[in-house]
Amino acid sequence: MLLKSQTQMVLNARALVLLHILVWSLPDTFSQSSSILSDISCLKSIRDSLEDPLNHIATSWTFNSSTEDSICWYVGVICGYTFENRVRGVHLANMGLKGKFPSGLVDCNELISLDLSGNVISGSIPHDINEILSNLEVLELSNNNLSGEIPSSMGDCFTMKVVKLNNNKLSGQIPQQLNENLEVLELSNNKLSGEIPSSMGNCSNLEVVKLC
Numbered sequence: 001m002l003l004k005s006q007t008q009m010v011l012n013a014r015a016l017v018l019l020h021i022l023v024w025s026l027p028d029t030f031s032q033s034s035s036i037l038s039d040i041s042c043l044k045s046i047r048d049s050l051e052d053p054l055n056h057i058a059t060s061w062t063f064n065s066s067t068e069d070s071i072c073w074y075v076g077v078i079c080g081y082t083f084e085n086r087v088r089g090v091h092l093a094n095m096g097l098k099g100k101f102p103s104g105l106v107d108c109n110e111l112i113s114l115d116l117s118g119n120v121i122s123g124s125i126p127h128d129i130n131e132i133l134s135n136l137e138v139l140e141l142s143n144n145n146l147s148g149e150i151p152s153s154m155g156d157c158f159t160m161k162v163v164k165l166n167n168n169k170l171s172g173q174i175p176q177q178l179n180e181n182l183e184v185l186e187l188s189n190n191k192l193s194g195e196i197p198s199s200m201g202n203c204s205n206l207e208v209v210k211l212c
Ligand SMILES: *[C@@H]1O[C@H](CO)[C@@H](O)[C@H](O)[C@H]1NC(C)=O
Pocket: 062, 064
């Protein structure tokens, strides 16, 4: 009987050691790196800054799971699975979203593709768009309610390859400096004036330009 309880104690001690090991290794497995927290803060900011009358975002972006890649399953969110699960795409086209351009996107600092086309995004494109979307390659804002000028800092979006701003209410001049990596530029159905910047003649990659 004594022997049995001693054995039990040894077993309990072993279990305790095992538990300790488990607990100590938990933070490595489940802690959220600051980069993921930045993505989460980005998505929360987008959710909070846009009206979502059809509840597309509200029902999906709940932020109530503690697993690190849960945001990667949210509607319209594309993660780079070979890229530490960072948010690489936010695709929320045709969801009836209303509001201003979500500047909180600055926290999605590995974002390469943004599609908010076919919504009711109003107001102007932020003047510091080059800082908000510093790694972006594809920007689709067609068919919204954007007004004001295309900010000149758009020319400093050096990674940008595709820019679609057609079917908005943009006005003013087409920026004279656009980056030379652009492959697609769609500006039709706005109230823009001016011509394709002469600097675009150097853009050997540019294949589609629709200005009107
Ligand atoms: C997460 O939150 C949503 C609503 O905010 C709720 O419907 C859902 O049941 C929650 N899921 C969990 C696992 O708590």
